[in-house]
Amino acid sequence: MALIVQKYGGTSVGTVERIQNVARRVKLRRDAGDDVVVVVSAMSGETNRLIGLAHEISEHPDLREMDVLVTTGEQVTIALLSMALHAIGCDARSYTGAQVRILTDSAHGKARINDIDALRVRADLKAGRVVVVAGFQGVDEDGNITTLGRGGSDTTAVAMAAALKADECQIFTDVDGVYTTDPRVEPRARKLDRITFEEMLEMASLGSKVLQIRSVEFAGKYNVPLRVLSSFDEGGEGTLITFEEEGVEAAKISGIAFNRDEAKLTIRGVPDQPGVAYKILGPIGEANIEVDMIVQNIANDDTTDFTFTVNRGEYDKAMKILQETAEELGAREVIGDDKIVKISLVGVGMRSHAGIASRMFETLSKEGINIQMISTSEIKISVVVDEKYLELGVRALHDAFDLGEAEE
Numbered sequence: 001m002a003l004i005v006q007k008y009g010g011t012s013v014g015t016v017e018r019i020q021n022v023a024r025r026v027k028l029r030r031d032a033g034d035d036v037v038v039v040v041s042a043m044s045g046e047t048n049r050l051i052g053l054a055h056e057i058s059e060h061p062d063l064r065e066m067d068v069l070v071t072t073g074e075q076v077t078i079a080l081l082s083m084a085l086h087a088i089g090c091d092a093r094s095y096t097g098a099q100v101r102i103l104t105d106s107a108h109g110k111a112r113i114n115d116i117d118a119l120r121v122r123a124d125l126k127a128g129r130v131v132v133v134a135g136f137q138g139v140d141e142d143g144n145i146t147t148l149g150r151g152g153s154d155t156t157a158v159a160m161a162a163a164l165k166a167d168e169c170q171i172f173t174d175v176d177g178v179y180t181t182d183p184r185v186e187p188r189a190r191k192l193d194r195i196t197f198e199e200m201l202e203m204a205s206l207g208s209k210v211l212q213i214r215s216v217e218f219a220g221k222y223n224v225p226l227r228v229l230s231s232f233d234e235g236g237e238g239t240l241i242t243f244e245e246e247g248v249e250a251a252k253i254s255g256i257a258f259n260r261d262e263a264k265l266t267i268r269g270v271p272d273q274p275g276v277a278y279k280i281l282g283p284i285g286e287a288n289i290e291v292d293m294i295v296q297n298i299a300n301d302d303t304t305d306f307t308f309t310v311n312r313g314e315y316d317k318a319m320k321i322l323q324e325t326a327e328e329l330g331a332r333e334v335i336g337d338d339k340i341v342k343i344s345l346v347g348v349g350m351r352s353h354a355g356i357a358s359r360m361f362e363t364l365s366k367e368g369i370n371i372q373m374i375s376t377s378e379i380k381i382s383v384v385v386d387e388k389y390l391e392l393g394v395r396a397l398h399d400a401f402d403l404g405e406a407e408e
C-alpha cells in the first residue's frame, strides 16, 4: 500500500464532468488500496476571472484582500470534488490551506511555505478517507490567508507529499509528460520517460512551462519523486522526475529548451578599466532588471565591448539606463536588438561527453544560422540567434542529437 499525492490542474477540473472524471480516477487508486491525497487548482479561467473583478474596482487592490478573493477558486473545486467522490461511494473530506495548516510567511501573492501540520490529514487517511486539499493557498502566523504565486498548486502538492513522506507526487495536467522539446515547434518531439531534477529546472526556466519551477526545486530538496501525467489519457506512465542514477549511462542530451522572450543590449568602446562591469550592470540591477547572459570582449585599443541579455519586456527600460551609463563612461555607442531568441541544449550526460558544443555549433552553421552569443553551464549550452531561426535551429538540433529516436 502506497501513499500518493495527486494534483489536478485547472483544465483537469474545468467542468463538472471533468471533476467527476477526476473523482473516478481517484477512486480507482483508492480501491487499489492506496492512500490518496488530492490537491486541486481552481476551475480553468477562474483565477483570472477573479483577478479581473478586483481590477474593475481598483488598479492596485490590497494584496491581503486579493488573496482572500483568489483562494475562493480552489475552495469551490475541493468541495465539488469531495461531493463527486461521495456520489460514487468514496469517503472524502475537503480542506482549505488554512484548515490543513499550511503555514506560510506573510508575503501575500508569493508566500513561501514554512511548515505543514498535517495531523488532521493523517487522521483522515487512517480512517480510510480521501483527503482533498486546496492548492495555491496557505495561512500566515496571524491567520491571514496567503497564496503561493501563480501556478502554486504544484508547490502545494509537492509540499504535501514531502510533509506526508508520500511515495510519489503525481501532477496531472493537459500534456502527457515532459518532451524533448515543444511539439508545436518540432512535431517529432518525444516524451521522456525520465528526466533529472537538474535538467527539469533548466527546461522549466528556459520556457518549457510544464511545472511551476518552485515545485521542482522543492521536490529536489526534499527528495519527493515527482511524476507528470495526462489527466485525459489513462494508463500512460508520464515522465518521472528523478535523481541521477549511478551506473546507468545518461543520455547525452535530454532536450532542447528555448525562450522567445529575449533581448540583447551592447555598449561599445568602453574604457577598459577595473569596475567597468559593475558600472554597467549596477544601475540595471538597481532597476530590478534581471540579466541573463553576459559577454565581454576586449578590443586592441584599450576599450571593451559589453553585451548582455534581458527579458524582452524590460528592453526599453534597460536601453534608457544603458544610454545614461554610456554618457557617464564616455562609451562610443549603445546598440540593441529585441528580435532574438535563446536556444539551449540540456543534458546531464554533457558532463562526461566532450564535443557536444562543437556539434551544436556545426549543426547551426550548416543551416546558415549565425550565433550571436554563447553561454554554458555544466549541463547546458545556450546560444542567442535571430528569432527568425528559432524553428529551424530547434529542429536541426533535435535531429543532430537524435532526440526523435527512441532511447535504447
Ligand code: ASP
Pocket: 009, 010, 041, 042, 047, 048, 073, 135, 136, 149, 150, 151, 152, 153, 154
Ligand atoms: N489557480 C491558481 C492559478 O491559476 C493556482 C494554480 O492553478 O496552480 O495560478
Ligand code: MG
Pocket: 009, 010, 151
Ligand atoms: Mg498549472
